[in-house]
Amino acid sequence: MSVKFTETVLRDGQQSLIATRLKIEDILPIITKLDQAGYYALEVWGGATFDSCMRFLNEDPWERLRKIRKEVKQTKLQMLLRGQNILGYKHYPDDVLERFIKKSVENGIDVIRIFDALNDIRNMEKAVEFTKKYGAEAQGSIVYTTSPIHNSETFVKKAKILAERGIESLCIKDMAGLLTPFKAFDLVKKLKSEINLPVEIHSHNTAGFAFMTYLKAVEAGVDIIDTAISAFSSGTAQPTTETMAAVLKNSEFDASLNAKILEEVGEYFREIRNKYQDYLGSYEVDPRIITNQLPGGMLSNLRNQLREQNQLDRYEEILEEIPKVRKDLGYPPLVTPTSQIVGTQAVFNIVTGKRYGFVSKEFKNYLRGMYGRPPGEIKPELIEKTINKEEVITNRPADNLEPAYEKAAAEIKNISSREEDILSYILFPEVAEKFLKEHR
Template sequence: MAQVKITETVLRDGHQSIAATRMRLRQMLPVLEAMDDIGYNALECWGGATFDTCMRFLDEDPWERLRTIKKYVKKTPLQMLFRGQNILGYRHYADDVVYEFVNRAVDNGIDIIRVFDALNDPRNMEAAIKAAKDTKSVHVQGTLVYTISPIHTLESFTRVAGELEDMGVDSVCIKDMSGLLAPYDAYNLVRMLKKHLRVPIELHTHCTCGFGEMTYLKAIEAGVDIIDC
């Protein structure tokens, strides 16, 4: 079995999910260098709700937060969550705005951009993926948003993942932000993706339904390359 890599998400999704994204930069600073020494695949520290919350509730500059984290984290790639055509907001933005935001994020320290769309519509991820690829300096990760419905099948997830691979993504993440992905469903999905894709597969899940740990275990048995924690 190949070694499984770990992406640490406590600086972004950890406090977004359990503390309404209210962690301040000064609370992060004491642990950044220690986290940098652990050997994570990446530290997800930006994007998602952090940008909005910094300005709306914390009176912090989100760009300064990113630059400061980069000063302390010298060895581990920094990752952000990018909402496709929504960037980090709550509506669609023009392509030129997407391009400029991607470039500014990279200039200020981002190394990995995880691009997702709530509808799993590759058209809503295309501009962000192309902008990130055009920088020629970041890892671009496409995303499958996991949910359960008659149309969310192994075949439909594999089709979307194939379209993302054709766009040039460097890896694909199964993003189970609701914690709905059951262990054996994770096994079957990872096996299907590994069969049809050439790029690495990452899994992001939550323990909302109580089986997050077992979901990771079965995904690892199926050959997943990276897991989030």
């Protein structure tokens, strides 16, 4: 069976290697070529691209999506959605989630990859339901991680529940590049025998495994692989599109991508990359990720932030502290927003010299259960020391939230009444308000 390719250069490739700074003016000249290359899908939206558009690029993320959709005629457009967190860093009520998904589909999205940082399926159910309601493909994700409490069986169990909830495809989301080749083979085999759905694999080459991992996943029957065009691939990004296409060529898995077009696209992005030297992350393989587990995009951002604060010399200490904080929190997978919560706390612990002397509001909310059910037990003394035990919730966090759309619409009625703008404002109030005041 031929294996399909999803191209990530416009979302995760550039998010992982140039801190999400790729401008629409550098996307549009090459988008038709990408559309003609023979991909199954182009990942173009979601993740950190949404807020980066307004925060750093002075672009409207919705307008960006519409411009891409206008040019892409034969390839599906895909986005990454953080379940009930949508594209923000906290949970939002169902009325906001539904409107956001509806608008994403109306503006051009075909496939929505839905994940929850804690693999708490309660936080994904509504996103799956709304995605299907508005006619896009609902791709459920299992966030891959390693710990004493995670194994193939735990992931397969989650996948089966997602299949029961109506997902139309499944993604193994290995955001830190921790999935080793033989474990991938084992996991894909088990998934394919238990669920009758297309399975996609998404990994990063941070630890150096991902090319081999993809090959073993393909041998085990994976249907789709996520790759990035050479200029924005490997290191903390995905395996290289041209390389994987060449690996599978003339085999039973050959995807028949257009090699000449891929060459042109690669050449284009090599030129473009020169404009973004200030943000360029690491192409190095870093096996330390096996211990600290930080996802690709976060590593480059952490280095940038520490550099700006003249604390780059503490980078190694912080990397050592991250797994300790993660253990204390019950081994959450490290992906937005838990990677930020754990990473930020590790920074506080090292820079202040006192563990948990200072904790963020998000850290307290995690302890309260406001992000969902942690995979393992939180260290009891951490809860006692930091919050009131009575504050801990055990139900689906979004059930405790009041509808928010109408209130937000009233708050910015003098700036904009456009539904997309109101949604941008709900997710990123300060950033969006500033942006909308300048542009509306």
